[in-house]
Amino acid sequence: MDPKSSSDNIHPIRSGRGIQEAQVWEAADWLLQEGLRPTIERVRQKIGSGSPNTVSPMLERWFATLGKRLDGHGVSPADGQANQLPLAVVQAAQQFWDLARREADQVQVQKAEAARRELDLQREALAQKESDLAQRESSFEQARFAHDEALASSRQAVTAMEAQMHTQQQESARLLSDAEAEVRRLRKALDEAVASKEALRETAAMDLVAAQRDGREAEQRHIAHERRLLADVDRERVAARQAAADLAKEQKARAADLDAARAAQAAAQQALQAEKAAHRDAAAAWSRQQQESQVELATLRERATGADQRATDLALRLEHLQAQSEREIAFLRESHALSKTALSQPGAQSVVAEKAPIKRGKKASK
Known part of the structure; x- marks a missing residue:
């Protein structure tokens, strides 16, 4: 049938751009x-207009009814009634259909062969994966067994370690308790030692003050004794001098006695000078001893330990010095008495002169 005559009975369907489906089918x-081969672009070129979006669904419906039309059942794009195609169109369509089927069969065979090869490759890959998986399962089983053994050993080690830690904690707690008790004891002993040290320091300070006071008093007494002795001298x-003047008046009468008196006077003066020098030496020794005592007292102030013993030693030394000073004072008094006796008795001047060196020798030996 002529396409133009077949299109007279078609009810056109308006598209969005004015292209009718009958025009697409006819093209x-x-x-x-x-x-x-009808394609969207060829159909558009044949019609001379139309968009691909409009032509595409109309061309798809043409392909959908092509088989029925080739079998003799004509289908109109509008009402679906029988529509006989021209013989040339039918033959061309048949050739095209056979070519399309062969191409489709060839494509299907190629696809099947490719699918089969892909399936073989997948089977080989799956077999390799299964082999790898079996090896991994074996390795995993071995690793799991080793892990279980290691876990059991670790649990035993953890249990032993926990027991050891518990024992160590108990021992640490005991040692800590003992250490705290020892710290408390040492702290108490330290407090007692500090208190004892403070008490000893206070006692030493008091003893030092008393010793300094006694030293000053002894020094003052010594100075007073020295002053009295100097006054006596x-x-x-x-x-x-008065006696010498009196003796000078009697020079003519008692020349011999006057010479002896002068000798006795010279001896007495020498004895007095020697006694004064000895007294100065004693005072210097006393000063040195006093300085040494002060140094020892300063050392005693810095050292609290042994303060009582040192204070006792210092008191004994002061007593010794006081006794020595008293002995020196007694010696001076005795010398003074001898001098007075020598001056009052001219005949005994030679005896005094002889005794004075002996006394000085004894004093030096002391």
Whole structure:
């Protein structure tokens, strides 16, 4: 049937751009009759207009009804009634259909062969994966067994370690308790030692103050004794001078006695000078001893330990010095008494002169 005559009974369907589906079908028939495969672009070129979006669904419906039309059941794009195609169109469509089927069969065979090869490759890969998986399962089983053994050993080690830690904690707690008790004891002993040290320091300070006071008092007494002795010596000098003047008046009458008196006076003066020098030496020794005592007292102030013993030693030394000073004072008094006796008794001047060196020798030996 002529496409133009077949299109007279078609009720056109308006598209969005003014292209009718009958026009698309007619253009596809002409392309098929020309031996060309109807495509969207060829149909658009045949019609001369139309968008791909509009032509595509109309061309798909043409392909859907092509089989029925080739079998003799014509289908109109509008009402689906029988529509006989021209013989040339039918033959071209049949050739095209056979070519499409062969191409489709060849494509299907190629696809099946490719699918089979892909399936073989997948089977080989699956077999390799299964082999790898079996090896991994074996390795995993061995690793799991080793892990279980290691876990059991670790649990035993953890249990032993926990027991050891518990024992160590108990021992640490005991040692800590003992250490705290020892710290408390040492702290108490330290407090007692500090208190004892403070008490000893206070006692030493008091003893030091008392020793310094006693030293000052002894020094003052010594100075007073020295002053009294010097005053006595001065008086004796005045008396000696007066005696010398009296002896000078009697020079003519008692020349021999006067010479002896002068010798005795010289001896007495020498004895007095020696005694004064000895007294100064004793005072210097006393000063040195006093300085040493002060140094020892300063050392005693810095050292609290042994303060009582040192204070006792210092008191004994002061007593010794005081006794020595008293002995020296007694010696001076005795010398003074001998001098007075020598001056009052001219005949005994030689005896005094002889005794004075002996006394000085004894004093030096002391």
